[in-house]
Amino acid sequence: MFSFFRKKTPAPPQTVVTTTPETLAQPALMPAPATAPVPVRSSWIDKLKTGLRKTGASIATVFAGTQIDDALYEDLETALLMADTGVKATEHLLQDLKRRVKDSKTTEPAAVKGLLVESLTDLLAPLQKPLVIGRFKPTVIMVAGVNGAGKTTSIGKLTRHLAASHTSVLLAAADTFRAAAREQLMVWADRTAVDIISQDGGDPAAVAFDAVSAGKARGRDVVLVDTAGRLPTQLHLMEELRKIKRVIQKAGPAQDSLGQPAADDKEAAKFATPPHEVLLVIDGNTGQNALTQVKAFDDALGLTGLIVTKLDGTAKGGVLAAIARERPIPVYFIGVGEKLEDLETFNAREFAQALLS
DSSP states (O other): OOOOEESSOOOOOOOOSSSOGGGSOOOTTSOOOTTSOOOOHHHHHHHHHHHTHHHHHHHHGGGGSSSOSHHHHHHHHHHHHHTTOOHHHHHHHHHHHHHHHHHHTOOOHHHHHHHHHHHHHHHHGGGOOOOEESSEESEEEEEEEOTTSSHHHHHHHHHHHHHHTTOOEEEEEEOOSSTTHHHHHHHHHHHHTOEEEOOTTOOHHHHHHHHHHHHHHHTOSEEEEEEOOOOTTOHHHHHHHHHHHHHHHTTOOOEETTSSBSOSSHHHHHHHSSOSEEEEEEEGGGTHHHHHHHHHHHHHHOOOEEEEEOOSSSOOOTHHHHHHHHOOOOEEEEEOSSSGGGEEEOOHHHHHHHHTO
16 A cells, blocks of 8 residues: 655546556556455565564563573674674664663663664664655656566556555656667556657657656646666666766756746756656565665755565565665665555564564
């Protein structure tokens, strides 16, 4: 179930291709038929716990002893580092945990685990922010990420939920480097009954500009721009991303939610100029490399949010603590599988409890 903060009255749903919303499975934001099961967030949390079970089990063994001593903290330090929490976040958590133990006069090792949940929740809290849709029309969202992180799939899932919640969406297939990227995005456009702007082998920046211009002309609520997957070490491709962002900015300020110019002065015009969101999709299985990607893409593009995928299977999950400590960029969504309902909004306490369950 997605939670979007909307600042305008939802527009009626639009069907722009032969596939209609009625032929699709009902999403969490739409009233479900009487015969359809209602998605429950608790079931999704169970999936998250399952995905992070390996990490939780390794940390839980630390608190199986009979006393709180230096050995416990040393074992906990090792467990956190193995969970990809990183040196800085681990040091912070240990110092904060020792303070909480002292202040609460805790004497049982089992109780320390609960205090660690509180400490981790506080560390992750700055990452818990909603994706704002509706302040500008269109809200332009540029999505980046390395190949294999689940970028295009995440865009498809996000599109499905936006379209189903009566938010009109336009897709931009600006990933012209990967052979199947355009076709993959076109499949999602067909499934979700939304328009797509694409060119066969066209310039990525030109595709993005055309999509933003079309989104403004057609009165779309959201324009989602898919970009080519690349490693941060591929400098020439990172420069291509910067070019895409610069060209999108040339489309000019968006309107506000009432259809009026969103800028009365230069500062307001700068704020309203697209892209309004620059998201990075990262693979939860890549550990500290994910933090490296966040830093590199943030330095290049100025990230506004993250989508963390594949937090099922072998994911350690502690990298979110490292991100919170070293580059606290909001985590809008996390994913634990391939199904539509497996992409959810990030909640700091839920994640801390799942990681340490």
